[in-house]
Amino acid sequence: MKIAYDGRRFYGFQRQPNLRTVEAEIIRVLTKLGIIENPKDANFKGASRTDRGVSAFGNVVAFNTFKPELTSPRILNHHLRDVWVLGRAQVPEDFHPRFWSKGKVYRYYLLNEGFDIEKMKSCAEIFVGVHDFSNFAKLEEDKNPIRKIDRIEVLQRGKVITVEVEGESFLWEMVRRIITALKLCASGALSIEEVKRMLEEEVDKKLPPAPPENLVLWEVKYDEIFFEKDPYAVEKAKREFFERFAQHLITASIFEDWFTSL
Incomplete structure (x- = not known):
């Protein structure tokens, strides 16, 4: 799945005990909906383990499931918080989102x-x-x-x-x-x-x-992996993501000016 997320709402991408992370939020919803039973058996992997505070509009996660019909972006986005699924793709069994990557754009x-x-x-x-x-x-x-x-x-x-x-x-x-x-x-x-x-x-x-x-991790590039994007999900994510980001830039600028004047 190609995903976007507001990194400012998480303690980074990778799972950590008792902390809210991007990976943990996705696994929470996949487990809740019965798409996977546990991440180890599902072979859950991510393309990039972004740091705390770093956002994404094109990170990629992969996992095995017997219920691909439930992985629709509209279904998942109804349950996810601060994460948006933009699209999905069926991939070979040996696919790894990090090792198969041909490049990244930030x-x-x-x-x-x-x-x-x-x-x-x-x-x-x-x-x-x-x-x-x-x-x-x-x-x-x-x-x-x-x-x-x-x-x-x-x-x-x-x-x-x-x-x-x-x-x-x-x-x-x-x-x-x-x-x-x-x-x-x-x-x-x-x-x-x-x-x-x-x-x-x-x-x-x-x-x-x-x-x-x-x-923002903008894109993870692949050869011959084509994501089926949901236009509604992409537009919704764009609107919500960039509204937050624009507000952050304005606020950050105000505080930067304030500290400079001290």
Whole structure:
């Protein structure tokens, strides 16, 4: 199933004891409706374990069921809270939503508080290609820091800036730390040369990650997996999701201005 969710309402994607998570909310409803009996037997898996606060409009989960007729987005969305099912697909038995993925697209939303957009675009170009992203991630022992970014686009519509980042795979906090670099470049606090050096040399102190609440996992890409989308469910999710997101951006901007003035 292709899913959207408001990450600000959850303690991340992955199940955690006594905490509300995206995975737990989906499993709650699937179990309630008898679609699955338990997640282990159903082989429940997710494409991306997004962090606390990070939202999605195109994450993917997969599971086995003998009752596919009950997986209609309209049925599930009636019971889900802060999660929307956008579409579904029948997949091969060995399908894994993470390992079969051909790439991911993230979007980060910013209000333009006087940023130099051209500088932000120039800085974004530095990250495209294959690089060691050790200085732009929270590293895990078993993860190779070499990653490839296929593209970064900086788009402005009114006061809202959208930074879209596409790549095959990402390290923990990688997108959010790149966003911090772009913001600092666009505000004049960092030069493009300094950002280049961060990609090429070890640094004593890494840039902090940008807030997770503005980040959306926009799409997980696959070859030859086609989701049957429900137009009504998609439009309903778009309306409810982006109404919340727009309100968050306005509120975040007000508080940012307030703290800056202190």
